[in-house]
Amino acid sequence: MSLYTALVAPFTEFEFMRRALAAIIALSLGGAPIGVFLMLRRMSLVGDAMAHAILPGAAIGFLLSGLNLFAMLTGGLIAGFLVAILAGVVSRSTGLKEDASLATFYLASLALGVSIVSVKGTNIDLLHVLFGNILAMDDQTLLVVACNATITLVVLAVIYRPLVIESVDPLFLRSVSRAGTPAHLVFLALIVINLVSGFQALGTLLAVGLMILPAGIARFWSRDISGMICVAVVSAMLSGYAGLVLSFQTRIPSGPAIILVAAALYIASVLFGRVGGVVRQLFPGRHLEA
């Protein structure tokens, strides 16, 4: 088997692979920068929690119109916003930390979602909801994913400054501007739309993977935030592509394959990363003069 048949041919021969690749590129462009902010704001697990919170909405969509992706996406969008806003409001208006209020919401949501799917669907349906299927992208879904990525990039550009300042010195932002809370809520909304995109490709359980893992990888290669965002986007795309190839050539389902590749990249970064990688720390070279 030549390199061409292994790496390129799947995409030239099969339309579903091309669609999957397009979806992955859109997902990476939108999700990876969000993931970097999630990590820097110490909200990695919050993203995870929110991914699960989307499930009941998607499940209700499934209940109403069967395995119709558009209905499931809409349901997920509504449920995600609801939970994000509720959790945001609860934590900003009470002493409860955001992660604690989200943990409550998401456990309940996951249980509810799985119950709803099980009542009507089969185990296959449940598997589809939990782990997604990027190889079954129809036009509508692909458009939604692309739209979400576009919205994410534009909106992120608008709230970039307040978001960065709020992450590094929240009190300062509060003393010069009122943009902090709106920026945070908008950021939560961006998380939701990216999770909904990822939901179709990777399922509720792994949707957040294409955000968090690239961000973790980026941390080991760049010291400043713009560099991190670039590294994160590139590594997300790379994992997506390699994961698709891997799943095409083996029997591994696409979602887990993508996340596994990302995880492998992550481990390599932990070991060999330029910024604080293990090898760098073990063999730092001779210390400098000043």
Place this chain on the structure above:
Amino acid sequence: MSVQIEFSDVTLGYDRHPAVHHLSGEVAPGALLAVVGPNGAGKSTLFRGLVGILKPLSGSISLGGLDARDIAYLPQTADIDRSFPITVFDFVGTGLWRTTGFFGGIGKPQCERIDKALAAVGLTGFENRVIGTLSGGQLQRLLFARVMLQDARLIVLDEPFNAIDERTSGDLLALVKDWHAEGRTVAAALHDMDLVRAHFPETLLLAREPVAWGATAQVLSAENLLNARRMCEAFDDSAAACVVDPPLRAA
């Protein structure tokens, strides 16, 4: 003289418990005011009220037309995430928020201002370092540079010289005096009485209630300081609602 800040019978606190109790007084524009008092006297609380982060439980603080962006506030425990990957240059640049806002460009004039501010605090050459690599003193210098860029008419510094060595605090004090000379109003919470006596013309001695407010030499008398120390610090959980106003005015 006109009035910049006016406290009218202000009570500030948390969960209805006062931390600053019935404070009245005025600060003239361009004043250089030291706020002193034991730990828990309400200095930080007063500043939080002043910059608008904390709403008064009663009374009011008038800022004579200053809005939030005319105030530069340097909190005591700067809530800074020092692991955040942002360079010294960018961090100081956030001080330009007032003019740049969400989208304003950082052009050549802004870059020059940032460079100048960094030079003024002695951090030239640190531009591309990440803030996590700075020492405590260097971080304080960095925060002063940001205050400089904020170009504010009212500057509020909460214990700016804590855990800072003599040379750094000397440099930073010189900046404070420059600001004073430029006609900005500066209020600083301080613990070093000698420093207050030497450099600050006006002092407010606070111990939840104002003990004395006026010219530094008179305020920092042995009697006043002793009084301040005696005043209790603890919240009383079963305290009754405060009805009668004690005698007002400290200044």
